[in-house]
Amino acid sequence: MTTTTSPRRALCLAVPTVLLTTVATALVATPAQAHTPARAPLTALPTGAVAAALSARSVPTELAPPTHYTVQDGDTLWDIARAHGTSVAALYAANGLGSDSIIYPGQVLALGGSAETASASDSASAPAPAEAAAPAADAAGYDVVAGDTLWSIAHAHGITLAELYAANALSPDSIIYPGQTLRFSAPAPAPAPAAVDVAPQPAPDTYTAPQVVLDDVQTANAQHIIRVGRELGVSDRGIAIALATAMVESGLVNAPSGDRDSIGLFQQRPSTGWGTPEQIADADYAIRAFYVGTPHTNGLLDIPGWEGLGFSEAAQDVQISAFPARYGLWEPQADGWLAALG
Numbered sequence: 001m002t003t004t005t006s007p008r009r010a011l012c013l014a015v016p017t018v019l020l021t022t023v024a025t026a027l028v029a030t031p032a033q034a035h036t037p038a039r040a041p042l043t044a045l046p047t048g049a050v051a052a053a054l055s056a057r058s059v060p061t062e063l064a065p066p067t068h069y070t071v072q073d074g075d076t077l078w079d080i081a082r083a084h085g086t087s088v089a090a091l092y093a094a095n096g097l098g099s100d101s102i103i104y105p106g107q108v109l110a111l112g113g114s115a116e117t118a119s120a121s122d123s124a125s126a127p128a129p130a131e132a133a134a135p136a137a138d139a140a141g142y143d144v145v146a147g148d149t150l151w152s153i154a155h156a157h158g159i160t161l162a163e164l165y166a167a168n169a170l171s172p173d174s175i176i177y178p179g180q181t182l183r184f185s186a187p188a189p190a191p192a193p194a195a196v197d198v199a200p201q202p203a204p205d206t207y208t209a210p211q212v213v214l215d216d217v218q219t220a221n222a223q224h225i226i227r228v229g230r231e232l233g234v235s236d237r238g239i240a241i242a243l244a245t246a247m248v249e250s251g252l253v254n255a256p257s258g259d260r261d262s263i264g265l266f267q268q269r270p271s272t273g274w275g276t277p278e279q280i281a282d283a284d285y286a287i288r289a290f291y292v293g294t295p296h297t298n299g300l301l302d303i304p305g306w307e308g309l310g311f312s313e314a315a316q317d318v319q320i321s322a323f324p325a326r327y328g329l330w331e332p333q334a335d336g337w338l339a340a341l342g
Helices: 006-037 050-058 076-083 089-096 116-123 150-156 159-168 216-232 237-249 277-281 281-290 310-319 331-341
Strands: 068-070 106-108 141-143 179-183
Touching: 076 089, 076 216, 089 106, 089 277, 150 159, 150 310, 216 237, 216 281, 216 331, 237 281, 237 310, 237 331
Parallel strands: none
Antiparallel strands: 068 106, 141 179
């Protein structure tokens, strides 16, 4: 049996299908287009040279001053303090040093801040006094300059070395520095206690100058001292003082070491400005330094009126020894060596 569908029925069936498809499409597509928010266009991030240029831009800052310093050959505490705008006393305090301390190349020192910074810090932290105190009465002082010795300062101001020592709590072994202020009279003493124990006196110096026959090494060193003295135009008395000084300090031997950091014929110390260890170990350098000094020390010819001083006093003004009387004990033999060798 054959079934026949009329054209009208087929049309009725097709129309709803088309309509449903259209409606479904509108329901799906239209909301998505109507409610999707517009996105802002993306901005390209900087790359390559632009990023490098941006990263290099920075606000300049002021470099902080150094807080530490590594000691170099030939340095002294005074040189380091002056170069970094501080004081020797500040270096002592920052590094636990004293006037007899030794510094070495490669040692790292704390600089302790400049004198101005330290002063400003102290002023800011200290409470203001209720009333400014009147300055205490004190004797006139003197600021040490390069080339000064305790003897030259005492001589220029009409006092003795002993008085200068007492006024400043110094001794023959003390070191002075340019910029240091010295008094010419001691401050008023504090009231004495009811009972004072008398300190024991040091034992007398039993050093002697026995008659010596120079061996070959001592003879060669004595001839070297005489030869340099003649070259520099030093008088016989000055050469004899140099011979006696070398005998006291090293036994006329170019010793590699001695008391603390002392070196060579005259036991000169790098830490007090005589030069580097290598320089002082060179006999020719050491002899010339004794006669004419170094940038930081006085030689014999730098001492005002040295030829009018006593034999020991002239040597002591160069050496600053704890035993100044020993040099004069060798004067007769030094004169004899000069007569025989010079």
